Amino acid sequence: MGTRDDYKFLTIKDAYSSINQKVNLIGIILEFGFPKRTRGTDYCCSLRIIDETHHQTGMSVNIFAENAERLPHVAAGGDIIQLSHVMVKKHGEEINAVFNKKYSSFALYKGEDGDDVDDVAPYQFSSKFLQRDEDKNFIVNLRKWLLSFELREDASDFPMLREIKEGHINLACKIVHCCEVAQDEWFIFVWDGTDTPSNVVCSKLEDEMSCPLPLQPERLPLPRELLCTFPTVGSILRITFDIGVDKNYLHLLPIGKWIKFVNMRLEVHAGLWFGVFTPFTKLRYTPNDDCLILECQRLYDQRISLELGRMPSSSLPLSTCTTEVNYDHVPYVTLMDVLTHSEVTAKFKCVARVVAALPREPEKLRSPFGTYRMRLTLEDPTMRIHAFVLAEDGETLFDGYPEIDNLTRKLNRLLGISDCDDSIGAKDGPRNPPWVPFCLKSYYIDKSDIWGCRYFRIFDTKIVEEA
């Protein structure tokens, strides 16, 4: 047993004025990172704890151990950590606690198990940890406080997917799926009900045959059965992992749960957004009634109750000066609705952008038989798909067989290339295609495998003449 001081826990507020002292702390884990290797020989994880004396910023704690196993394996944000003999240190303007493997100890307790005094067994503790009866009341009191505590997040700290920018940001979103797409290549799929901003596309159209613009960030398309479990409105952001991030902790991201990510890196590749979970990314305590989550759900409910709620947010109000479609009475659907539709043959009306075309040269749009035969890559906030323009559908789209100049102009308008850009160099410059309405139909070419050979084609869509 230690000295009398061992029985005392400092509040976080008091710890702030105990610089260079060894203290005992107990707090709720507000956020935590995955274990990572230090530049020395050890492993480290940092977490942030709060208590009723300091629930806005709390205090950051850095924990070191010889290996990742000995670090705290936090089961969930909101759990309780008891820290003994940690040193309070000042780093710049920040004050934090440092766990030293030689003299510090920790124990982890569930946070939301209720206030049963008998249920205070730690689910993990370090080698130097000694459990004492006196600790139990602290655990019970913290759990009681947590029940009544309402985490006040500043919404401006957690942009929605519709507001994201490249760089480091926080995200509050729902885990839709998590899988290993290739050997040691994991993806998390997240959603918050809004549409990610569309990006300029920089691909070389001449290379579309040999190096097609990808349809999704993951290398292979996901099976349709899986896509059918995804929401069909709102973007699904793919998150990959930086090297050095331990994938053994992915169970902390269960499908269906809303979670707040802190310090996630966001990038755009081939015009597609994706997040990168870095060694500095942390998970933040996200109760089910978190104010940010409730607001996301409210905005989504409001969105899908609107008649135009399935259209890309940034396409509204929709300009109809590029294409005209039939089916005025049919509501617009998303490309994800199209991909996950229950029937293999069906007709749809969508708003999408043409991000690539094959062939690109107008003189090659017709097959040796003289009929149209081309492939467009369509994009909306939910998905990219290939859609063919064939025979009579091409005659409708381009209004018969116009001269090459006219055909070029029409195709360029779909692709977002202005006429004055029509020099060879400018064609490869960044494109920002407009949102345009399309009629799409799905069809199959092999009766023995109708889903395996399902394709999409554009029909009843006409590029309107410029005024």
Add this chain to the structure above:
DNA sequence: TTGGGG
């Protein structure tokens, strides 16, 4: 010792 954040 190490990291602490972008």
